[in-house]
Amino acid sequence: MSEPASGGESLLFLTDEQLRKGIEAMFFAYRGFTADPDRILDGMDYGRAHHRAIHFIHRSPGTTVNNLLSILGVTKQSLNRVLRTLIDDGLVESRVGREDKRERHLFLTARGAELERELSDAQRARMRAAYRAAGPVAVQGFRQVLEAMMDPDQRRQYQTLKEGGA
Amino acid sequence: MSEPASGGESLLFLTDEQLRKGIEAMFFAYRGFTADPDRILDGMDYGRAHHRAIHFIHRSPGTTVNNLLSILGVTKQSLNRVLRTLIDDGLVESRVGREDKRERHLFLTARGAELERELSDAQRARMRAAYRAAGPVAVQGFRQVLEAMMDPDQRRQYQTLKEGGA
DNA sequence: CTTGGAAAGTCAACAAGGCTGACGTAACTT
DNA sequence: AAGTTACGTCAGCCTTGTTGACTTTCCAAG
Structure with missing residues (x-):
């Protein structure tokens, strides 16, 4: 490799x-x-x-x-x-x-x-503070990496929830 | 929407x-x-x-x-x-x-x-796959948000470990 | 219509891994 | 000499996961 x-x-x-x-x-x-x-x-x-x-x-x-x-x-x-x-x-x-x-x-x-x-x-207060401290670009990356780390089934669940709530 | x-x-x-x-x-x-x-x-x-x-x-x-x-x-x-x-x-x-x-x-x-x-x-294999899928900018943000989410004591522990191992 | 299986929920028993409290021992510190 | 620190251990409890066995309900095939 x-x-x-x-x-x-x-x-x-x-x-x-x-x-x-x-x-x-x-x-x-x-x-x-x-x-x-x-x-x-x-x-x-x-x-x-x-x-x-x-x-x-x-x-x-x-x-x-x-x-x-x-x-x-x-x-x-x-x-x-x-x-x-x-x-x-x-x-x-x-x-x-x-x-x-x-x-x-x-x-x-x-x-x-x-x-x-x-x-x-x-x-949420903690999450908000972390998001604010890290900034919007970081938040975007945070979400991307977490999503990529999920098992496919978990990701499906997560995305269903994500949409359903909008 | x-x-x-x-x-x-x-x-x-x-x-x-x-x-x-x-x-x-x-x-x-x-x-x-x-x-x-x-x-x-x-x-x-x-x-x-x-x-x-x-x-x-x-x-x-x-x-x-x-x-x-x-x-x-x-x-x-x-x-x-x-x-x-x-x-x-x-x-x-x-x-x-x-x-x-x-x-x-x-x-x-x-x-x-x-x-x-x-x-x-x-x-590590999973982490590597997630990092690759999300890209280096996302990884940077991922780490920033996680770090901001820690309790101060935990962050200190984390950073000590971070340096110590380089 | 009946019967058999699948699905939803419940009860019982057990295991992992947290916790507190109490106690013992050795070794360091004052 | 006395007190503190580091570690180990026993005993008992709680939460939250597991399997297995069971009932009730629903549905579909015969």
């Missing part, structure tokens, strides 16, 4: 060292990314799994359990436990499907929406 | 919608980021925690337990469980400090280095 050192105008020659820095950047940044919601959830009886469920129910109200399952990439048993506590605590409402009674459609209640806002306000 | 002129150099007006996309990009990308090593570890008796320990021991051979603790951000009990299995299995060597005999300096054994290579080859 001998790369022709200079790839035209720019280097697409990536050393292990450069890649390692990228890997570590992901590791440390993800910690920051989850830190604020984690802090809020800590003390309540909820964790990161609850946050994720709440996020995607907020994002796609009326989504089915199965749908949520494939987005979150966990087993239905795992999701169910989280969902049950959220339903019992009155943060999420589960409505039996009108067409297919096997399905449950999920919605945030007023209280659920309130918690969602609190969590995502914190997370 | 009502994109508020998010043109290149313009103002940094960030809608909740734009920020939400960034948040979801992080979520999905991180899954991809960990997918390959997770797949390799699955079936062995190790998990993501072992991978992290191995990564940073490889990266800073001779590092102390305390040092590793602060990088990984877990408790010593948690790290100890992981470290013990790695030492027992002969992937990591723990040497009593020469200057300060309280300290233990950690090194990968040949077998440890072998597993490290296998794991990081997989992870």
Whole structure:
């Protein structure tokens, strides 16, 4: 594997060292990314799994359990436990499907929406600060690299969500 | 279709919608980021925690337990469980400090280095593909945003590592 | 209409990997 | 000599992932 050192105008020659820095950047940044919601959830009886469920129910109200399952990439048993506590605590409402009674459609209640806002306000604040600090060009690149890093299935999910919400 | 002129150099007006996309990009990308090593570890008796320990021991051979603790951000009990299995299995060597005999300096054994290579080859391959697909400008932005997203302490850790390895 | 399979959800049990608290030992520092 | 630091360990807890087994519901083929 001998790369022709200079790839035209720019280097697409990536050393292990450069890649390692990228890997570590992901590791440390993800910690920051989850830190604020984690802090809020800590003390309540909820964790990161609850946050994720709440996020995607907020994002796609009326989504089915199965749908949520494939987005979150966990087993239905795992999701169910989280969902049950959220339903019992009155943060999420589960409505039996009108067409297919096997399905449950999920919605945030007023209280659920309130918690969602609190969590995502914190997370957005950090994201906004990072975006501002790095600037619009960097943000563009950030999104491009992240997208390229996803598995094809994940990318499809992400893009569906991306469009659906506009 | 009502994109508020998010043109290149313009103002940094960030809608909740734009920020939400960034948040979801992080979520999905991180899954991809960990997918390959997770797949390799699955079936062995190790998990993501072992991978992290191995990564940073490889990266800073001779590092102390305390040092590793602060990088990984877990408790010593948690790290100890992981470290013990790695030492027992002969992937990591723990040497009593020469200057300060309280300290233990950690090194990968040949077998440890072998597993490290296998794991990081997989992870680097994905990172390399993503970098190539997105291009050098995007990579630059990617790193900038991630860095801005870290907590100050994490950023310090990251930058120390960044320099140390060059 | 019935029957069989697929899909949605639930219950139970287990594992990984976080956490806290308490305690011990050796070695360094004051 | 006393106090602090680095490390290891035991015990127990929590969250969140897993599999396996089960019910209910729906749908389609016979």
